[in-house]
Amino acid sequence: MPERFGDFGYSKLHPCYIAKETAAPSDSIMKVFVGGEVVNPGPFEVPEGTTVLEAIVFAGGFTHYAAAYHLHLLMGDKRYSPPLHVQKAPFHKGLAWYGDGNGDIVLEPGANIHVPRH
Numbered sequence: 001m002p003e004r005f006g007d008f009g010y011s012k013l014h015p016c017y018i019a020k021e022t023a024a025p026s027d028s029i030m031k032v033f034v035g036g037e038v039v040n041p042g043p044f045e046v047p048e049g050t051t052v053l054e055a056i057v058f059a060g061g062f063t064h065y066a067a068a069y070h071l072h073l074l075m076g077d078k079r080y081s082p083p084l085h086v087q088k089a090p091f092h093k094g095l096a097w098y099g100d101g102n103g104d105i106v107l108e109p110g111a112n113i114h115v116p117r118h
Contacts, residue, residue, distance in 0.1 A: 027047075028047065028048040029045045029046065029047060029048070030045070030046060030047075030048050030050075030107070030108075030109035030110075031043055031044070031045055031046075031109060031110065032044055032046055032050070032055050032107050032109075032110070032111045032112070032113065033111070033112045033113065034055050034056060034058065034059035034113045034115070035112070035113070035114050035115070036066070036113075036114045036115035036116055036117070037062060037063040037065050037066035037067070037115040037116065037117050038056055038059035038060055038061065038062060038063065038066070038115055039059060039060025039061055039062075039063060040059050040060040041059060042059070044058045044059065046058055046107070048109075049106060050106070050107050051104040051105060051106050051107060052071065052073060052082055052084065052104055052105050052107060052113060053084065053104050055107060055111075055113055056113065056115065062115060063115075065117045065118060066115045066116075066117070066118065067115070067116045067117060067118035068084060068115065069083070069084065070116050070118075071084060071113060071114070071115055071116075072113070072114040072116065073105065073111065073112070073113050073114075074111065074112040074114075075107065075108045075110070075111045075112075076108065076110075080105065082103050082104065082105050083102075083103040084102075084103045084104060
């Protein structure tokens with residue numbers, strides 16, 4: 001589970017800051033898959049109510065090669081390409097991703113997120 005600092009999601013390896021209100025933690029857990037250009041791709045057990053950006057933080061955040069503005073999301077029989085408002089910016093000796101959370105979508109159980117390479 002990613003460390004939480006106030007209302008921000010944060011990954012130690014590749015900082016990913018998402019300024020948004022944090023929902024109350026849920027006791028219900030669901031499985032989602034996050035793949036592509038994230039630090040630790042794979043299946044994750046996340047609380048119900050988790051959003052796309054929060055799931056990406058669970059996966060360690062975006063890599064430097066991520067095309068965060070072209071995500072592919074599969075939930076049930078529907079495909080989405082959420083218009084997330086995230087950008088890269090210089091951060092200490094590397095890059096950080098930051099955003100305001102606009103365009104984020106609450107995930108359903110079994111959701112599959114793919115972050116393509118730019």
